[in-house]
Amino acid sequence: MSQSTGSSRQESSSRFSLPEDASIADVFGRLYHLPVIAALMAFMLWVRLQSYDEFVIDGEYYFTGNDPWYHYRETTYTVMNYPFTMPYDIWTRYPEGTLAGQFGTLWDQLVATVILIVGLGSPTEAQAGAVMLVATAVMATLCAIPTYYLARRFVPRVPALFGVLLLALIPGQFLNRSLVGSYQHHAAETFFMTVAVLAMLVALSVAGTHKPVWELVVDRDFEAMRTPAIYSALAGFATALYLYVWQPGLLLIGIFGIFFLVTITSDVVHDDSPEPAIFVGAVSMTVTGLLLVIPLEEFSFSVTAYSFSQIFLPLGVAAGCLFLGALARGFEGREIAPERYPVAVGGILAGVAAVMIVALPDIWSHLYGNFVQYVGLGATDVQATIAEAQPLLAQGQGVEPIIREYGLTLFVAIIALLGILLAPLVRSSETNHTLYAGVALGIVALFIALPAVPDVLFGLVGVPGELGALVTGFLLLVGAMYLVRYPAEEQLLVIWALFLLSATFTQLRFSYYLVIPVVVLNAIVIGKVIAYTNLDADTISEAGEKLKGIEGWQVMTVSAILIAILVPGLIVPVEAAGATGTAWQIGANAGPGEVQGWDDSLEWMSENTPYPGELEGHDNRLDYYGTVEHPGDDGYEYPEGAYGVMSWWDYGHWITVLGERIPYANPFQNNARDAANYLLAPDEEQAETVLERLNEPNEAEAQARYVMIDWQMVAPTSKFSAPVTWYDDADVEQEDFNRQVYQVTEEGALQPVTRIQTQRYYESQMVQLYEGYGSAMEPEPVVVTYDIEQIPTPAGEQLEIVTLPADPDEFIQRYDSMEEAEQAVEDAPGEAQIGGVAGIPSERVDALEHYRLVYADETPGQAPGAQQLQELQGLGVDTEETLGTSLMEGLSDDYVKTFERVPGTTVEGSGAEPGAEVQAAVEMEKPTGETFIYTQYAEADGDGEFELHLPYSTTGYDEWGPEEGYTETNVQATGPYQVVSEDGTQLAELDVSEAQVIGEDDTTPTVELESAEEAGGAGSVDGGPSEDETESDPGSVTAGNALGLVAPIATTIA
Incomplete structure (x- = not known):
């Protein structure tokens, strides 16, 4: 599938030159792609801005999710202190403050610039809010431009335009994270990554034409090197811009590094000069590394802040390119067979890895951990509590999440990748090349169809099966590129796409990157189909000539492929996969979401609690938008009168921006583990121990003054499980707090029917606060009876599950007294417990002595036990008679409850x-x-x-x-x-x-x-x-x- 790569770029300079007497039709025929791109961009923008009015409520601007609110704060600071970003923020992560490395970047500076232009240097809050509300949608729309020109590196104009059409229609993460109100950096990341890859492709093409070699450097022939040097430097500059937007974007540096390693080695094996690629890699990555010195803010190797990592990694890639070049020259000078070059390179890499494992284990562990975390299919339990860090396939059953995200376009893209990789092998005159293609395809198919195979194979050497399969696939890819010659640009496209595919299957967030190579690969498929049917044309007049003699088979072939790509999932939602709608339907239904449930409580907090620095009458008022220089590793020393607000980390940015108070935990996951340890503390004494430990670094009398809890934090079927995952003050699991109850169907299958709570659930600090207002909670004579069954797992172990009793009517019963209930538990033929449903503990929970409710949100929320009550009613339980709670009474509760910690x-x-x-x-x-x-x-x-x-x-x-x-x-x-x-x-x-x-x-x-x-x-x-x-x-x-x-x-x- 490599033919179109060259032909699409071999346009003469006269193709778009027009005679003086050219008509409007001639102009349109040659430049039709421009109005088409403009129309598609207009559609993309309309899709994303449909719900604009939903985000403007009583003159106030609202955003969706969590991170947009912190971007609002960072951008506002930049507008007030243009062009500088906030060096350190003391209005989050009490009692230390934090450097929000991934915020306050080039993205915030760009938006701040637009705000200042719109406001003529003195913007109003309304003008700033309006710009931030639409900024991400505009940036996502702009992605159409580099996407088109990226596709044009491989296909003619019509297929490239088709790729932009797919970008406008795909309903997944790229759309959801770029709707109005989603003021985040994701669309900017996608834009600048696409520009960086496009710039690198162009630089490789220019270097392939001008052939910059070592002799030109020795002769100081700068004129000969000038053009490839400029394009390579621009590629490095574009890469630096991407990292200016998102510091953890080192993944792209890694992709470029792997690409240069593979393509340079491949050039040597195929007896081609590797020096054009070496030149591009050395110049571009040196420029990137040097430009990343400018924003350096931490003398560490952190990947989430501007540190040595962003400088030394690209410089390391540049040095690696030069080393590979020197090694190649050495092979050539000593007349060593080029086939031995990959062996030498592989041996050197293995040696370096071995030395690092033995001599620098911390650095090796850091590199290996980040690889597994980002592309190695190794999501941790803690990552699973972060929506964007969950694996793609964790979002549903089988391939459902893929279809919801991409329709069928991801499958088509994989077919395109296979075509690019296998076609040269199959067309080769060497039989072993064809055999290699078949074996490689068979191994990949085996690992996908039977995932237990890599688990067993690689488990023997202590390597996770997914990671072993991933490395095997990569080695097969490298082997193919050493057997046959692939153009450098195709190599980069394939490596980029495969790494993003692996990253997306590791963390869902990378799906909004993957969409670009997916649409480009789909454009390649359409280009091949059009070429196969002999309908390829690059101007309107050429198309008109070919359409005059079009035959039915041509129409049917092209139409069938277009329908297969466009209709399922893009034009018609696949309901069986849980799809919620098309791109335009999703855009029409956008709204601020759950922040509206918190708004009332946060407004109350900002008006009815002491300003930070003024608690208990102190006169140390903190400046909300003040500039605080980075205090170093010890954190900021808060003055007397400052205090923190405890809640789950999801809500930290809202507390900072809407409540103008200082949260302990935030969506950067600062203090997330401490928050979990506090919220799930089994008694007040343990909760106080957590606070003392957390407040210890601050010399002033640090205080946790308020605790904010919403119904989702306490609901077992909502966010309650997240703190359980983070909790480390004791070894606990979800089953220690609540247990799933199953019903055995007539067919012998297990069907989940409800959950029952344990005593430990009710003793948890946040449950006692939300459900009991800090009061003592009493048991009631309600008995839950169930059975325990052992079922075998695929690993050969026994799993203990809770099932309904043989007579479901005996599942929940109420007695006249606690004595009768206790006797019923003792006499139960199976397992039984008092309480565990509808807010009823098994035994008394002592009252909290230092917490009081000071505000209950007037916005109604779902009661934490609402789903349980509905499930019990479905099982035939009369909730009012048995539990003392009618279904109507038990469905709703205050959305947020705010407690004060008092002496x-x-x-x-x-x-x-x-x-x-x-x-x-x-x-x-x-x-x-x-x-x-x-x-x-x-x-x-x-x-x-x-x-x-x-x-x-x-x-x-x-x-x-x-x-x-x-x-x-x-x-x-x-x-x-x-x-x-x-x-x-x-x-x-x-x-x-x-x-x-x-x-x-x-x-x-x-x-x-x-x-x-x-x-x-x-x-x-x-x-x-x-x-x-x-x-x-x-x-x-x-x-x-x-x-x-x-x-x-x-x-x-x-």
Whole structure:
């Protein structure tokens, strides 16, 4: 399939030169591709901007996902400090701050430039928001231009235009990450990578024509080297621009490095001069390396920031090209057979690897780890919690994800790759070449059809099967290129496409890169089909002549191929693969998404909590867009009065930008593991240990002041599993928190029906906060009965699963008392537990003493247990009768709940029966009017004295707010605490002031229980009397007056 490569570029310079009397038709006939490209670009832009109005709400601009919000912050900073980007950000990753290496790049500078132009040097917030809203869509549209000219390196104009059409229609990651509101760097990455590859192809072509060899360097014949040097330097410059947009783009340097290694070695084997390729590689990669000195920001080898890696890796490729050239000259001078050259190169590489493994194990581990992580099909469990880092095939069953992403175009692209690689081998006069093609194809087919084969083979030497198969495929590719001669440009296209294919199957994010070689390869297929049917023409007049004599078979052949490529998945969604729509349908349904569920809570936080630096009355206000130089490895030293907000890392950027507060964790995965350890801590003490460990680096009194939890974090079928994967304070698995329940069908198959929770789930910090508001959570006499079955796995092991009991009606039952429920668990023929459904734990979960709800989002969200309730109803469970929750009541809950971590106040109590349990309860009201009850228990000592540590106040809300350095809580008590003995015969009321809870009033409240029969008694509460006060506090209520209030609360809690 290499013929079109040369013919498509052999246009005379006169092809587009027009006579003076040329007509408009002549002009269009020769330049028709330009309006067609423009029309396709207009379509691409329309598809992406259809939903623009959905992102402008009440004059405010919204973005989708997480990263766009941080780009908004970085770009805004650049507009304010043009052309500089933020050197260090102290408004995220508390208590250290962070260098957001992948943000604040050339992409933000380009958009900032446009914003300044649109705003005539003084843009408004609305102008900036509007530009950022559409920037990615515009950049994705611009990708059509280099894509067309990249395809033109291999095919005539019509097939190249077809490739651009496919780019406009493919509905996968490239589209989804470039819709309006998706203000990210992905489209810019794709654009600049495509430009870099195109520039390298052009440089290779020019070098092949001008033949720059070593003698020209020795003779200092700069004029002869001038043209290839310029084009090679431009290729290096284009590559540097790509890395200016995305620092981890070192993958492209690796691809170029592998390409130069293969093509130089191939040239030597085929007795061609490798020096044109060496010249291009040495010049281009040297230019790239030197240009990457400019943005150097870390003296390390990090791949996610501008470091030595971005400098030394391209310079290493340049040096490698020169070394290979010197080695080739040595072979030539000593008249060594060129067939031995690959052996020498392979031996040198193996020796270098061996030395690194032994002498530099850390560097080897770093290189190997990054290779496996990005292209080696080795996604880790932690990567699996990051949407864009998950493998492509993890998105569904079989080939469904491929069809959803590309329709059939990826399969067509693979056919094109096979055609490019196998055609020269099959056409060769050497029988062993044809045999090699057959064997190589058979090995690849075997590994794909039977993945257990590479698992077993490579498992014998401790290599993962996927990685072993990948390396085998690459070696087969190299072998083919050593057997027959492939043009350098085809070699680069093949290596680029295969590496991106492997990268996409490793991490989904690379799918928006892969789309470019996919459409180019499809263009090559269409070009071959058109050439085969003798319909190839490069001008309108030529096409008209050929169409005059067109035959039916020609029409049917071309039409069948076009329909096969265009219709399934691109024009008609393949519903069986889970496709959601065509490109234009997906564009029409775009919206901001779940950030709208958080917006209310974040707006409340920005207005009703102390500004960072002003907590507890400190006067150290932080500058939101201030410039902070990189503080070094120790991180930023926050002043007194600064504090952090704890949540899952998904929401960090929203907290920074919309809430204008400082999150601990963020979508850079900063502090993600610590956040998981906190959110899943089994008790309050362990949660405090995590915070102490996290806050330790800061000399000031670092504080975690707020915790924000949404329903998805707590829902077992949503995001709950992500923190479990990151958690490392103990060895836990998903099954330690909730277990999938299966039903055995009549055919003997296992069908998942619902999940049941364990006690460990309810003890988790974030579950107790969201579900119980920090209150003690009580079990109920609900028994879940199930069976445990052992099933064999393909690996020959036994897997333990939970199944419904033989009689599904016995799955969940409610009893009249806890005693009956406990007896039912003991007598169950199979396995049984109390609770585990509908927010009911198996045993009591103690109350949290330092956390209180301060705001509940007025935006409704799905209740964490909503899916479970629906599943139970589907199994015939009467949820209202059995669980005390109707389906309607259990479907929704507050989208986000915001808690404050407060000192709390210690209450000293007396008058209880020795050894008796005492309960304190208070009814709290949310902004929506909905109420909940906070309950805490204490045990009286031998003198009848007890202590309670209470986080909720009941009075004094108006006295403290952001101006004083505290929270203006929107969740307030409807009355005082009701304190009651275990048997209900002794009780009292208790008021706790806001000042006592937040630590501004250090007086100790006291409460004395009195007999409920003594209605006129002196059961008293002391909220903190002065030294000479001898009478009861005026706000206290006698035990008798409390009697009517405790009973309903006690009944509700029980």
